[in-house]
Amino acid sequence: IESGRVGAAPKRDSFKVGVDMVNRLGTCAGPVSSHSPAELRTMYYTPCANKVVSNFTNEGYRLHCIEEGRSPQLLVVITMYNEDEVEMYSTLKKVANNIEHIKSKKLPGYEGDDSWKNILVCVVSDGRTKANKGTLAFLRDVGVFDEDAMNIMMVGVDVQCHVFEFCVQLKKGKDIADSIASKHLYPPTQVVFALKEHNAGKLNSHEWYFNAFAEQIQPEYTVLLDVGTMPTARAFYLLLAAMELDPQVGGTCGEIAVDRPIPHLCNWVIAAQHFEYKISNIMDKSLESVFGFISVLPGAFSAYRYKAIRGPPLQAYFKSLTTPMHELGAFQGNMYLAEDRILCFELLARKGQRWTMQYVKDAIARTDVPTDLTALIGQRRRWLNGSFFALVYTILNWGRVYTESNHSYIRKFFLCIQYAYMTANVGLSWILPANFFLVTYYLVIIGFLKDNWGYIPTDKISPYAKQIAVQVFSLLYGSSFLVQLVAGLGNKPKHIKNLYRITAVFYALVMTLTTVIAVGFILKPIIDKFKAGYVFADIQGIMDNFNLVDAAAFVASAGVFFLASALHCELHHIVLSFVQYMALLPTFVNILNTYSFCNLHDLSWGTKGLESSDGHGPKAGGGKGNFKDAVEKKKAEEARKAKEAKIKDEMEGAFQRFRSTLLIFWLLCNLGFAYTIIVLDVNEATGQQGLAYLKFLFYTVAVFNLVRLMGSILFLFSSFKLKIFRCCIRGTMEERIRAKAKRRSQHPPGHIV
Incomplete structure (x- = not known):
């Protein structure tokens, strides 16, 4: 992967079709007209037939943003299985909120009215037949799915992944029904909807994201989400800011909370x-x-x-x-x-x-x-x-x-x-x-x-x-x-x-x-001892039995939960x-x-069965063949199946x-x-x-919890210092903005590093 192609990506002599979305969008998406910019009114569809995911670029497939000379610096992946349209809308809405917040905070590389062009959202669905019909209908309404184009273009092609690309503008609202009547729009969001032909698991969805899309675009940061996960408006900004401020931070995560x-x-x-x-x-x-x-x-909410x-x-x-x-x-x-x-x-x-x-x-x-x-x-x-x-x-x-x-030696210690x-x-x-x-x-x-x-x-x-x-x-x-x-x-x-x-x-x-x-x-x-007249001065008498020290250990085994949570x-x-x-x-x-x-x-x-790719895609025609060759092929096929069955057993x-x-x-x-x-x-x-055992257990649990409490307190101190530092880093952020602008100017359009 690391020794990938350098230079202009090859053009593929195959299908990428543009579909005009004027008068085709649903009521939960912003309106487009024939006067809208092409990228805001045209959806692009590509049937990808590369069987090795990492060969996506080498086989000539190119995302539309690369063709337009843009290399987004932030890629967001949203993995999807059979979640419904409510969960999909909630997650996309929260992502749009985050894009809006990043723009307002002028994070280096994401400032200005066109900051949305530096962010790309990839929705990867695990299996065409497994996807929720309501979710596909919602994605069709916002412009990143077209079943007719897919069915026409996949004929005769052993498609592995259907790639739809469109700049989505969602209407603001509490839910889908509320958004229909809304006149307020989120900023445009570049969305790639990758609908995998076969159900191969979430990890395979991440493989398409990292080894196909991210490897071609070479973003600076990647954010991982699941459909149904709803980040707050500042979540992306805070995750990215932590990496902006410390160049040695390679990954961040936030708090995943119960809804x-x-x-x-x-x-x-x-x-x-x-x-x-x-x-x-x-x-x-x-x-x-x-x-x-x-x-x-966690893959449900993290950034790298x-x-x-x-x-x-x-x-x-x-x-x-x-x-x-x-x-x-x-x-x-x-x-x-x-x-x-x-x-x-x-x-x-x-x-x-x-x-x-x-x-x-x-x-x-x-x-x-x-x-x-x-x-x-x-x-x-x-x-x-x-x-x-x-x-x-x-x-x-x-x-x-x-x-x-x-x-460093200190870190290793x-x-x-x-x-x-x-x-x-x-x-x-x-x-x-x-x-x-x-x-x-x-x-x-x-x-x-x-x-x-x-x-x-x-x-x-x-x-x-x-x-x-x-x-x-x-x-x-x-x-x-x-x-x-x-x-x-x-x-x-x-x-x-x-x-x-x-x-x-x-x-x-x-x-x-x-x-x-x-x-x-x-x-x-x-x-009972204090009722009988014991005072704190009589330490030795209390220490002789299962006493205050043991009680302190017992309290520490559970009490630190309340103390730490109070501090937070x-x-x-x-x-x-x-x-x-x-x-x-x-x-x-x-x-x-x-x-x-x-x-x-x-x-x-536990919940998702994986399907084999056998039996999908185009079949070879019968044609004219030698009977002996047909028998040999049949024997070879039976031998292969027998070997696979033996290995599986x-x-x-x-x-x-x-x-x-x-x-x-x-x-x-x-x-x-x-x-x-x-x-x-x-x-x-x-x-x-x-x-003796109960004492040892209480002390052990108490020590573990006190270590956790100490770490929690130290984290609060470091977090507090970081917040103070954020208030004084305008010069640092401006310097980062200039450096990123210089790096972008050094790469010609369509260049893949």
């Missing part, structure tokens, strides 16, 4: 995800941004400096498309379920470079999330498996940061700290179900038997009744985990949704009981969704993890073997850890069980 969370707080699945998204942004993204390496810049990822990073990103799955293997196959994480690591460790990544808090994009448990399980199966294996890949290849990259943090995090997540069980075992079961439930009296219950209750509870808990194993092996969540709901309710009740007991277990001894002015979000998240926490730990490990052999996206067997081996190992690790703690953590002198 309209407050009205949906009664839906516990949505509320729990809202809490999770907020904490991830407030604490995790902030901490990673301070170190300079963000483990994932194109030269930072062009070449080896993108080659690694698309490896699962260029390498047969049986050669990739199960480990890399699962790893590439989170290919955006691979791209981030390759960007950090790029040879001879020192690219960093940055989280921009004020750049916000809202998106829809799964609304029920079964949809959440399907989504998180891919997320958990992909992120786990990608994180393991990052840890195993971390040495490249020190041997290949050109980061802090990245070493981040490496230790990530490694410890992976270790804890591996035995997370065991830790949750042990906390439940010691607080609920042992505490019940020893009358140590804090403020809940249990001393009047007979020993026999206690034993019966403990056996029933243990049976229910153990059975629930076994049910998850059986349900996860070969069942789709939507087919057994009631089973998952019942199990989730049981886990929520267990979590509620455990939390109440834990609070009483920690606070009751301290409150997001406290109300955390307060309103904390209870729902805590109730579903065991579901995240047990149900989602178990289902994910039970389906390590499944490398699909062997691959499926290898993947299932990998799944079974790792699942058994994961179960043995969790069972072995839990058994070891139960056997060893017994104080023979006092008869106490689990006290």
Whole structure:
């Protein structure tokens, strides 16, 4: 890719047709007349037949903006599958808002009335037959789709991608219906609608965007979006400004937030995800941004400096498309379920470079999330498996940061700290179900038997009744985990949704009981001591038992969420969704993890089946042929199919073997850890069980959360300094504007670097 064609792109002696859009646009688009400039009234269609995506330029295909002598410096990709027209309009409207804001802020290279010419929006749809009919009708109304032209021009051509190009002017409005009567228009937006003939996955859509369109245009920045993601008006400007101000920043991301969370707080699945998204942004993204390496810049909303990822990073990103799955293997196959994480690591460790990544808090994009448990399980199966294996890949290849990259010694030192943090995090997540069980075992079961439930009296219950209750509870808990194993092996969540709901309710009740007991277990001894006349001066007496230090560790394990969110002015979000998240926490730990490990052999996206390109496109004519040749061809075809079937069968067997081996190992690790703690953590002198383990767990969680809190605070300081700097950079921006104008003047029209 990096050694691409230099000079004028070749002209292709094939189809690019212009369609006059006068009197053909719908009511949600701005009017055009015969007096309008040609680019505002002509839609261009090209049927692309290049089977290798990266050959788009070499085979002579050229985008209209290149033919007009323009090379936009900002490319925005919007990946689409079967989303409806409402989601498409919402996203396009938000993109137009951002273009308008970039123009008003005079970002270098995007100033003036013609600033829209320096921005190109690519909508890539994954499969012609999969696209939503209403969405295609909407795109037809705004001028970037024409089914008649497509059907006529694709005859006799093995089309891989239908490329429509038009300058869209949307009417302003809250929704499609409201925009019809509006007289206010957004600035023109150059739109390329790439309708892929075959459904080949989102990653293939990104391949068309990067290896075909971006490689030809050579933009300075690229922004990645999904249809349905709605960035706020300042989002693009803030992402780009972060890279403008620091030339070493190769990628940025903002906050992905749940769309309209407050009205949906009664839906516990949505509320729990809202809490999770907020904490991830407030604490995790902030901490990673301070170190300079963000483990994932989400493909639904992120931006990259194109030269930072062009070449080896993108080659690694698309490896699962260029390498047969049986050669990739199960480990890399699962790893590439989170290919955006691979791209981030390759960007950090790029040879001879020192690219960093940055989280921009004020750049916000809202998106829809799964609304029920079964949809959440399907989504998180891919997320958990992909992120786990990608994180393991990052840890195993971390040495490249020190041997290949050109980061400073100070940066490498802090990245070493981040490496230790990530490694410890992976270790804890591996035995997370065991830790949750042990906390439940010691607080609920042992505490019940020893009358140590804090403020809940249990001393009047007979020993026999206690034993019966403990056996029933243990049976229910153990059975629930076994049910998850059986349900996860070969069942789709939507087919057994009631089973998952019942199990989730049981886990929520267990979590509620455990939390109440834990609070009483920690606070009751301290409150009783102060009631008995203890004062803070008697430090040694308090320190002798499970006391203030332990209580502080317990509070730190959850209290930092509220402190960090208050510092980020997001406290109300955390307060309103904390209870729902805590109730579903065991579901995240047990149900989602178990289902994910039970389906390590499944490398699909859960909702989108991929289709083969066989059977599409033009067929060779019969003609006159030798009978012997026909027989030989038939035999060769049958041999090829037999070989492919054998490879597929062997691959499926290898993947299932990998799944079974790792699942058994994961179960043995969790069972072995839990058994070891139960056997060893017994104080023979006092008869106490689990006290040392609970202390260690509380302290460990507290340390992890305090590290995250510290990173969050440092991020706020750096973010505050950046805001001050933005107020004083007018001279810097003017200098950048002049430099960009000079660079553009050095490239003749149609020149491809």
